[in-house]
Amino acid sequence: MCTEIHKLVYVIFDKIRESVLLRICVLAVGLAAVAAPDSFGQEEAAPLTLEDYKKFTSYKMEKPEEETYAKIEGTYILDREAKPYVFNYSDGIERKIYFYKMLKGAAREEVGTMAIYATPKSGKMIKVCIPGAKADKKVWDYYIDELKLNGEQEKGFLSTLAFVLSREYSREHANAGKGTSTVAKEDGDYDFCFPAGALVALADGSARPIEQVKAGDKVVAFDAASQSRRGTTVTAVQAHYKEAGIGITKLVLLPTEEVYASAGAWAPAAPIEIEATGNHPLYTKEGRKEMRQIAEGDILYHFDSSRHGFREYKVVAKIEQDGQLVKRVYNLETEAGSYLVNGTVVLDK
Missing domain, CATH: 2.170.16.10 (Hedgehog/Intein (Hint) domain)
Known part of the structure; x- marks a missing residue:
């Protein structure tokens, strides 16, 4: 069953990746952010490398409910985009999914999105980095392996992320041509001060x-x-x-x-x-x-x-x-x- 869900998610993701719209964040079993031109002339997102991927996931997130912004080694930034998705299954375990923009370098180029799956009562946390469209194939391969491994080990991981994907995919089509993000942000963008x-x-x-x-x-x-x-x-x-x-x-x-x-x-x-x-x-x-x-x-x-x-x-x-x-x-x-x-x-x- 887990393998079938994984295949379904991957197929849906492939369809989304082919139709990325300007400033729309695409989700692959979670949210895959694809950077778009900003007001200062950046033309395209920077690629996410395998080294970057591991640096982001190595960051110890103590309290995602409170941590909306984090710097890693002065080079990487995690910036939370929206309120978490909350799931309450019949097994009584509350599950949450948080999304963070992944920014890199002095120019704070967006290279993807981190999805954090958490079960607050047990304190368990799973982090996966959803690469931007410019990422190398080996990064995508690593990401898919991460999905498969975590899906096999954690009940509810793939199904919650698959639900998020379905919802965001529907929003993408509803907003097609409007140039608006599919993410339900809390109070506007997180780059303002x-x-x-x-x-x-x-x-x-x-x-x-x-x-x-x-x-x-x-x-x-x-x-x-x-x-x-x-x-x-x-x-x-x-x-x-x-x-x-x-x-x-x-x-x-x-x-x-x-x-x-x-x-x-x-x-x-x-x-x-x-x-x-x-x-x-x-x-x-x-x-x-x-x-x-x-x-x-x-x-x-x-x-x-x-x-x-x-x-x-x-x-x-x-x-x-x-x-x-x-x-x-x-x-x-x-x-x-x-x-x-x-x-x-x-x-x-």
Whole structure:
């Protein structure tokens, strides 16, 4: 039975691979992402090599429910595209399938998609890399062998991925000619971060709008161990454009001592605001959280120049600004993995 499912999946995949549309992610017992031209002139996806495949699958994913973005050896990136598929069979075992874009190199070229099959209760996890269309035949052969082996060893693996394939294949045809991805994304693309005008703290004590920051600039980072500031270097700057516009979330922060103080006991400080897309990570008292995961009452860290140190700020309001779209957004990569936007600690994506 397992062999028959495997053959069926492979046949369906062959049909899909022959009809890849612009910016449509194809699934082979999961999601096979095929990169398409982007707004900066990239003409075609980079090929996935067998070495790349093994590097991606060697990454230890601790909590896929929380990990939407991961860097591997500074060269490879996993970027989760959508909510997981969830399956509840009559055997009582919950099964989930997560999909991650596989990006490679400084240009972050998309080379395929990683599918992670997980059974949360047992902690079991199976990772397969679905190559992009430009991958070498030996990579496809390796991938098919992985499907066969895992399908024989894990009940439910092939059937859940075959279901996903069927669903995404149907979506592909429903969207034919529309140029839209078949993936049901959570809140738009995962490449977006801060809008223009967000102020980045520089190491010399000044601040600069994020769109003016360049690789090599010295900026302020956060040392979580000592909760103090430190200098770091910007290693890369990404700018992303979307003609249809990008939704932004705003957080409004106040010092925790003011939130809890009695009336008349203090002179109120001006609230701090920070805006970003829902996927960008910030540093909270509980650790790393994406903007969309942060709730009222969460504690963030803001640098207070008058005190020459960081203060705890409480989120007093969270405002989804889907009606106020921006077309271009920016992200920094730093040696330290953090920097300050409007004085508040944020993390590299």
